Amino acid sequence: MTESNSDIARRWFEQVWNQRRGAAVHELLHRQGIGHMEGMDIRGPEEFLAARSVLLNAFPDFHVTVEATVAEGPHVVVRWSATGTHQGDGLGFSASSKPAAFRGMTWLRFADGQIVEGWDSWNLGQLLQDLRTPAANVGQA
Numbered sequence: 001m002t003e004s005n006s007d008i009a010r011r012w013f014e015q016v017w018n019q020r021r022g023a024a025v026h027e028l029l030h031r032q033g034i035g036h037m038e039g040m041d042i043r044g045p046e047e048f049l050a051a052r053s054v055l056l057n058a059f060p061d062f063h064v065t066v067e068a069t070v071a072e073g074p075h076v077v078v079r080w081s082a083t084g085t086h087q088g089d090g091l092g093f094s095a096s097s098k099p100a101a102f103r104g105m106t107w108l109r110f111a112d113g114q115i116v117e118g119w120d121s122w123n124l125g126q127l128l129q130d131l132r133t134p135a136a137n138v139g140q141a
Helices: 005-018 022-028 044-058 124-132
Strands: 029-037 040-043 063-072 075-085 099-111 114-122
Touching: 005 022, 005 063, 005 075, 005 099, 005 114, 022 029, 022 044, 022 114, 029 044, 040 044, 099 124
Parallel strands: 029 114
Antiparallel strands: 029 040, 063 075, 075 099, 099 114
């Protein structure tokens, strides 16, 4: 039985993010795949691994939960939530030791069992602002 695109999408989040399997990136992302991430476009597995490394350096305990998927043809939309503690300097500023929780959506396009293009949408700007703001001021206008 062939794995559905929804199953591959779920496997992407579990193996690439939660299990930290770099080999899964090479298995599931086409060598010329394009990722439209917050603030940048990346091409291919190596650029993706470098971008992932920045986030994992900042949040070594990063964990993502797939909440739902919707699939139609070669497209799968994934609604997810993520948690982590800002323990590393990977975001361009010192670790704040603050816990973070955020949600997002990823739209994936598949061909021949691999991701060929993806679009991420989540509020990176708000996350960075919250991490830089002293704890007493978070959420104040």
